[in-house]
Amino acid sequence: MIVEQNASLQPHNTFGIVAKARTLVRVRGEEDVQAVLAHPELGPEPKFVLGGGSNIVLTGDVKPVVLKVEVPGRRILEDGPKATIVEFGAGENWHEAVTWTIEQGLGGLENLALIPGTVGASPVQNIGAYGIELQDRFESLDAIDLQTGKVFTLDASQCAFGYRDSVFKHSPARDSDFGLAGRALILRVRMRLPKPWKPVLGYLDLQRKMAEVKVENPTARQIYDWVVAIRSAKLPDPRVIGNAGSFFKNPTVTPEQCQDIIAREPNIVHYPMPDGTMKLAAGWLIDACGWKGKSVGQAGVYEKQALVLVNRGGATGGEVVTLARAIQTSVYERFGIRLEPEPVVV
Numbered sequence: 652m653i654v655e656q657n658a659s660l661q662p663h664n665t666f667g668i669v670a671k672a673r674t675l676v677r678v679r680g681e682e683d684v685q686a687v688l689a690h691p692e693l694g695p696e697p698k699f700v701l702g703g704g705s706n707i708v709l710t711g712d713v714k715p716v717v718l719k720v721e722v723p724g725r726r727i728l729e730d731g732p733k734a735t736i737v738e739f740g741a742g743e744n745w746h747e748a749v750t751w752t753i754e755q756g757l758g759g760l761e762n763l764a765l766i767p768g769t770v771g772a773s774p775v776q777n778i779g780a781y782g783i784e785l786q787d788r789f790e791s792l793d794a795i796d797l798q799t800g801k802v803f804t805l806d807a808s809q810c811a812f813g814y815r816d817s818v819f820k821h822s823p824a825r826d827s828d829f830g831l832a833g834r835a836l837i838l839r840v841r842m843r844l845p846k847p848w849k850p851v852l853g854y855l856d857l858q859r860k861m862a863e864v865k866v867e868n869p870t871a872r873q874i875y876d877w878v879v880a881i882r883s884a885k886l887p888d889p890r891v892i893g894n895a896g897s898f899f900k901n902p903t904v905t906p907e908q909c910q911d912i913i914a915r916e917p918n919i920v921h922y923p924m925p926d927g928t929m930k931l932a933a934g935w936l937i938d939a940c941g942w943k944g945k946s947v948g949q950a951g952v953y954e955k956q957a958l959v960l961v962n963r964g965g966a967t968g969g970e971v972v973t974l975a976r977a978i979q980t981s982v983y984e985r986f987g988i989r990l991e992p993e994p995v996v997v
Contacts, residue, residue, distance in 0.1 A: 664704035667893030672717040705768035710968030741771025758871030759844035771837040786812035790841040893962030934958035940981040947974040
């Protein structure tokens with residue numbers, strides 16, 4: 652068990668916000684968690700689970716014991732006629748895990764390339780992009796109870812996946828409820844990659860790429876390359892400009908609400924969902940309110956994509972939160988829609 656005192660968290664959050672952890676423990680396996688729980692001083696303390704730090708906004712130093720998830724591992728568990736099951740340690744970089752599957756000749760995760768963060772964080776957020784969500788490829792995961800130290804396994808139904816949502820983002824209202832926010836640390840995640848592989852090409856950006864390069868039946872590698880190129884052109888690299896990717900969820904409205912907005916804003920970007928609702932592009936709403944390129948202190952709205960808030964150099968978590976709230980107010984006043992942030996404010 653590696654324990655660090657007054658550890659800098661600036662390298663561990665993709666916004667690059669300056670903050671410290673009073674105590675940081677590097678978790679390489681369940682034994683490290685069990686050692687923390689058994690420790691006379693660290694055991695009783697509150698815990699904060701940290702993956703790649705790509706979905707948090709730090710507004711100050713972190714007092715709970717930070718459990719920095721660094722569990723390694725990549726392997727093919729099963730290669731059957733209908734699917735290949737792959738398993739990753741929760742500390743593996745998500746994009747590198749996707750790249751590894753492509754290098755193994757395995758399709759299925761290519762639409763999710765270049766999403767920042769770790770594998771362990773992917774089911775918490777139910778990450779998604781270009782027509783695929785994690786739940787579409789999820790098999791199961793192993794996690795450890797931060798109260799008892801016992802390891803348990805969850806399947807997709809037990810994870811209660813929703814749009815950028817899961818059981819790991821909800822606290823139980825009663826002791827009998829099954830909410831796992833703050834109560835579990837994910838150790839390993841398994842994905843089911845279906846056979847035969849079928850490309851998912853419903854998104855306009857991918858269709859444009861197909862037309863541009865004149866390819867009608869792309870391979871998984873080609874789609875992977877396209878997604879990397881598209882995301883690289885639209886989104887800033889966190890290693891160059893601090894950010895947490897898409898800052899707001901795309902809101903959903905009823906068809907009637909959508910028609911009402913279209914009557915006032917004919918150019919609004921929208922698309923139907925399987926449940927009959929309409930999803931609106933949050934980036935378009937923010938751009939329409941004139942926020943692209945604007946700043947509050949050193950926190951700003953990215954010039955190429957209004958959905959992304961960035962650290963222009965030395966931004967505080969408070970500045971990011973102030974900017975986000977100002978954007979929410981603008982969008983609500985103009986469209987009557989409340990934008991919901993994706994990152995967790997700590």
